[in-house]
Amino acid sequence: MPPQTPDSSDQDKEPFVEVDPSGRFGRYSDLLGAGAVKKVYRGFDQREGRDVAWNQVRLGKFSDDPSVIKRLQSEIALLKSLKNDYIIVLYSFWKDNERNTLNFITEACTSGNLRDYRKKHRHVSMKAMKKWSRQILKGLDYLHTHDPCVIHRDLNCSNIFINGNIGKVKIGDLGLAKIVGRSHHAHSLIGTPEYMAPELYEEDYTELVDIYSFGMCMLEMATMEIPYSECDSIAKIYKNVTAGVKPQALNKVSDQELKAFIEKCIGQPRDRPSASVLLKDPFLSEVDYDDDDDDHKS
Incomplete structure (x- = not known):
């Protein structure tokens, strides 16, 4: 195993809890996040000298549900095939038979997810929000025009990640993504x-x-x-969504252009524009970037 790269921060002086089979990546004990299926730890790429996210799935939990393992393996294979500035990069993956875990190493985004980042920075200009939106749409356009087409199916602010020092956002957590042929519709219910x-x-x-x-x-x-926070159950959200009742939060958007743009995105499927069409929308056009702040909500 190659020697650990020394690091100046006290936090990084702790030993790795485990190292990948190649000896390139090390995992620390600190947890960056945890979901129903996987835990994400802070990791380090010794070859490139950079922080990474070490995603780990304990397969024992899913021994009676092979579909989960199959879904994870397809997530990993899918991620490995995607190459785009606005999609989280996958560096490596392997199954650890001894520990019965599936591990994959992805790039780390310095500022975490967009939900937490936005809460931390309550005063964000309309220009910044348009910039983030354009980047998300560029990622979606890449997924949707990929051959075969890739549908994320679980896009929300907690799985869009940000490097705050350069204001760059990236789409992650493609675990629920579904690859569908261009002529096929997807047929399974999953998401937030x-x-x-x-x-x-x-x-x-x-x-x-x-x-x-x-x-x-x-x-x-x-x-x-969070949209539909006025609903106290999933059943009520379902009832509102299927009845076409818009979330109450929409009434709090006082910028009429922004409100109209959001309504365009959440309209009926036949009226909903594609990502490439939205990127050309006057609301998001680069010339429209001015420094007017939006109505800061608290």
């Missing part, structure tokens, strides 16, 4: 209810469900409120 397009509940949808979720992300960025 507040961000799910109505047609997702009917289990017959296209990549435009991601545009709906993107619209809800914009609403959250503008109001710092």
